[in-house]
Amino acid sequence: MLGQPLKIAAALVFSFAPLMTLAADTSSTQTLEQAEAQKSGYLKTLEQLVSIDTGTGQEEGINKVQEILVDRLKSLGAEVSVTPASPSVGGNIVGTIKGNGKARFLLMVHYDTVFGPGTAAKRPFRADEARAYGPGVADAKGGVAMILHSLQLLKAQDFKQFGTITVLFNPDEETGSAGSKTVIADLARKHDYVFSYEPPDKEAVTVATNGINAVHLSVKGRASHAGSAPEEGRNAVIEMGHQLVRLKDLGNPAKGTTVNWTIVNGGDKRNIIPASAVAEGDMRYSDLSEYDRVLSEGNRLIQEKLVPDTEVSFRIDKGRPPLVKNSGSEQLAERAKSLYSSIGRTLEPVAMRFGTDAGYAYVPGESKPAILETMGVVGAGLHSPEEYIDLSSIAPRLYLTVSMIKELSEKELTVAN
Template identity: 40%
Template sequence: MTQPFSRSALASAFALSLAMGVALPASAAPDQQVQTDAQNYQPEALKLLEKLVNIDSGSGYEPGLAQVSDITVDELKKLGATIETFPNTAPDKSSHVVATLKGTGKAKILLMAHMDTVFKEGSAAARPFTIKDGRAYGPGVMDDKGGIVAGIYALKILKNLNFKDYAQITFLLDASEETGSEAATALIQKVAKTHDVTLNLEPGRPADGLVVWRKGSATAVVDVKGKASHAGVAPDLGRNAAMEAAHQILQLGKLGDAEKKTTINFTVINAGERVNVIPDQATAKADVRVAVPEELDRIEKDLARVSADKMIPETEVSTKLIRGLPPMPQTAESDKLVAMAQGIYGELGRKLTIEGSGGAADASLAAAVGVPTLDGFGIVGGNIHTPEEYAEVDSVAPRIYLLTRMIMELSAAHK
């Protein structure tokens, strides 16, 4: 990694060219060699996907994450990549992977995927990789082990073509995307700043789509202190923290703004320990999502302002907003990347849908440091984060083609 905290002049020039609409157009006819390789690699890619899916790699589960990392690193080393690993934030013992390929051109392209899933240990044994009616199933099959596979096989095709018209391709594999970590955030932002463009390999949307914007995330925390007393003998001597928390949930839950795509949903409530004791403490937490960063500032202020209106006298209410990933806004630069991707997919006679997502992702971190970013380059699937999560088998080859050609077009745009 070079110049870890500065954007190159090339990146600035690329951003300017995108804003002016100077990205190279994709040709109308498909690249026959890339198309043939992508189709021929599909069975092999599915075998690798099966191997990865059948390993438990929930966030924080170091043994499984190490296995996924080892398999992925072995594949990337075969392609000539140099490998660096970076420890996660303690006590998490997993490691992030940064693989680098050097070329002879000028473009610096960052690919990102993640090795962790939301599924607990034992999920792979309970629901191993299967294919039924054209869909592959298993924990993490599309989020995001399909993204890892798409990235590896796009790089394999480039190697087959002896394509080196880039200065550098970096493949960053996050070990804790689902939960987030300080180490991952710092690493992604440091690496992204040295690149001209980021393609995130989160799953393609069910309608065969890319993601052009994402909401940012935060957690609103409401703490209430009351006074304990016997719930049957002397309830009036107490100050019911649970009741006050319920009042706060009802009024603070109205702080969303549908017009600005801001949502606040209370999801966790804790109060008391015994049914016959008026609880003297309560905590409520809410999931907050915003499409524009200034809404986080507004929510933070409104939490404090509105919570001053209490229902139970002599209780103490405090609020805070714990910020997570920033929003990834749609920009003129990302729109030009979309146009490039749609042209490439059109070579196959396919149409990309374009959408946003309420879910946060690592792409937001790259976008936040000013790097043109587009998301959703993984294998198409649906029912994300559920036991019914699936990947469309027929999307494997087209998605590998899309990613391969996107790297080629981006490289050509930098000559």
Template identity: 30%
Template sequence: MTALPAAALTARAQDVSPEIVTDILTLVRHETSSYDLPGLAAGLDLLHSLTVHRLGRPDHAQRHPGGECGDTLTLTYTGTGAGHIALVGHYDTVWPTGALAGWEQPGSDDGRDKLSGPGIFDMKTGLVQGIWALKLARESGVPVPTVTFLFNGDEEIGSLSSRPVIEEVAQKADATLVLEPTAHGAVKTARKGCGIFRVTATGVEAHAGLAPQEGASAITALAEFVVAAAAVAAPGKGTTINTGLIKGGSGTNVVAGQATASIDIRVSSEAEQLRVDDALDAIRVSDRRVRIEIDHAWNRPPMTLTASSARLLALAREVTREQGRGDLPDAAVGGASDANFVAALGLPVLCGMGAVGDNAHARGEFIYPDTVPAQTSLVAGLLGRLAEPLRDRA
């Protein structure tokens, strides 16, 4: 088969765009909340079937049990080139089961059609575009790398069970493309690291009316702590600290014996991560009878643009120029993804290879369906460039 030029690949993606959108909507109509294990299991079965329908049976398939989280599925398709690429994406969403009922489609306030639905932007569109990208790359006649798809069902809750699988797959691949949504069309080359710290204050209970002096309020101490913790933030350095949940006490007439807070922390560098750890540990509350315990639960390390990822970005930019799209922008964003794990291993990775749209985690999340062909052909073209290992291009 004669290899198709870039323009023909883009045109082919345009021709099959209705089928790609149909597959996207098929996935969106099956709800996959991170906390709905039966829904996740059925959703992964659907995604597996869709992949086989479009690409045939993989050369290797493995379903990794997630325990209390959604399972992780890896599917490997042997290529015709020497390269090996991982395409990574999550099928779980932040939306509780039932959110689809009554979901309204957005209007066209900017003159462009939009499609909306739970998880359509983050990130079921990216999953489908990745599947079709390999299909189009194969059909084009160019050599293609071996591709391992990794679909995980727990990214939105920290990739608690899938992280070891992600790291293992990434270490066996020459490069990883994460099919998360774009930043308004830009790929994501830097992401903040994040942690959810649980702070527990243990005080002394007492009757609030008869003997308040004998009590030591965990709630008062925790309030002091979270105010002090907020002051540790350094927005100029990219460090944000948000106490999003607080609970405690047993009654209005009882000096609170216990209280807890969950604190979301985002950092742009490992140095800031260490500074925040030390600063929070140094906080002291006024009533020394209250014991403060901090669970330093860093979930994802910061992601920065390394030299190897910069080479991958340069290849992606060559593809977009060849396809007539001009230069491909990149962006640093505050959210974290599974790309953070890959970057922390020092491996080449690009994130944000998926949908163009907006409003992730909001009821109005949407995609622009007219961008689906271009995004699919970008990944397809990049796969063609990666038929040989990235390291061989140095």
């Protein structure tokens, strides 16, 4: 997960201590107290997860955590299946728990990280009075633990008024979710509500995220000797520079669209006029129509050339789609704010610049599923040695998931298309 939030208007040592079964009408205060009692178990879960290297594609660690998560979901009463997440290693873990009601929930997050082999040994899990640290502690093993312990708390309360709770743990989010995006999209369409457990960096839930595309620019010229016959060449690097200047303003600040050129390569040797040059860039957007606009505008701009007889091409490779601002997410956020206020805390709805798997769950033009992102534990320093979670947020965020499931099971959202 990449980027920062923008304000918008408007275990497994799974050593859970046995909890007394409670009535389904448990008050907010009691639910928060029970969530506090889950904190030590949550941290044990988190420590074991963080202690296993699961960088995307690291087969040994991915498989080990996969086995642990399958066992844990089964112990919570879920029917579990695992399907390959090809081309990545590991599997998409899907657990399903049936209730007695109608509301259908999908809780999802990834269990891979960006960290290389050996990182867990070099920077093991540790905690002080305020924070816990370690590779992937927030992004997103803290979210994995949040899902597991929320289900544990619902089970302890003997709450079964939901229709279905489905859990999806995928192993390839950090490289684009190529092997899980179809599973996410298919599952989302079968549910009323989707909660995704990326970490917020403050007490917030996310109602919109950016999509991520890759932009590509290539120039074909003609090689020649740079000393004896430069005039016979067609310098692709010069033309590339010209085109990058022309294409530097493809973004649209009013719509939150950014296009940033980040990689440029051209030429082979100092004494050869370069015959080719390529550039890549990062496109972020929240308005679905921006893909067509940027593609059209880019292809229009490259028609004006500086170096004669060069060939220029521009394309966009679609990546993770956005979670577009929508009524369903905003109504879910209002429910979340109300539930948080009942325990004396404030919660902020935000839009975020990064892209997440929530984009694959979003169905343009449809009222369902309603989606909330960043339901995970509060944390920061993602993808860095300083990554941490805020220990004081564990119980409130557990309370949030449990209370949202209970509330929505009893009081369904009514969202117009």
